[in-house]
Amino acid sequence: MPAAVEVRDLRMSYGSKTAVDGLSLTVEQGTITAVLGPNGAGKTTTLETCEGYRRPHAGSVRVLGLDPVRDHKALMPRIGVMLQGQGAWSGVKALEMLRHVSRLHANPLPLDYLVDRLALEECGRTPYRRLSGGQQQRLGLALALVGRPELVFVDEPTAGMDPAARRTTWELLRELRTSGVTVVLTTHYLEEAEQLADQVHIIDRGRLIASGTPDELTRGSSATVRLVIDRDLTPAQEAALRGAVDTWATDNGIGIQSVTFGQRSLEDVFLELTGRGIQHD
């Protein structure tokens, strides 16, 4: 079984600005893979190259074993794409748009199913430009899924969604994985990656700086007590550390409000690797 996506030494630039700088990554079929990175890291450029909208300046991209530019016609019916800031004709009504796109596919999903799952009934007769950001996102996801793709690229799928819509979207993406669909998503919500992704690729300045499962990335040899130490503690060591901290605090007249022992979060790893926070919308 070929990888769903195989990016090798990809280089992309806009004039003199290098956006992707020798990036290599693999997405296995049937997984949810999250591509994380700060603003301007090159995520969208990479996705757009995988979708065949941009030709690699150097290196190669294979999607479902095909060349996204040369084999565009063969590939497009097999993939679903949810672009950032999707875009639709501003006067078109949500359901008209969905109906129109579904007619372009040989074997579309039943519209009732998508309308129901993504709560699109409420925006059915509203012109696209008047939909809220979250509603536009939900419509964008429906448009990406209506053709029963084998692989979907979703660029910041839940940006602007309220928490309920975000949960529904997560459920839907998990159901897709269960039915064998590969999902590649970018997100600025690290919790989203932690909740959903089988595999995470962190990119920065157009380069891959870490890959692994959320667990692999957050595990490691350190535990956090507001100070990071170089090994896991046994219960006895933990108790001894608590005791030592208590004694030190008492001796110095300092009250401790809480002490936390635990794993690093994906956010900790991200900050450590990139040196900066992810920007929330």
Ligand SMILES: Nc1ncnc2c1ncn2[C@@H]1O[C@H](COP(=O)(O)OP(=O)(O)OP(=O)(O)O)[C@@H](O)[C@H]1O
């Ligand atoms: N059309 C363009 N013309 C010129 N520069 C561009 C263009 N598109 C992107 N860039 C630049 O390329 C770099 C990578 O942009 P890209 O949109 O791929 O990053 P990103 O990781 O998706 O960012 P974000 O998280 O903000 O969406 C950035 O420095 C950006 O300013």
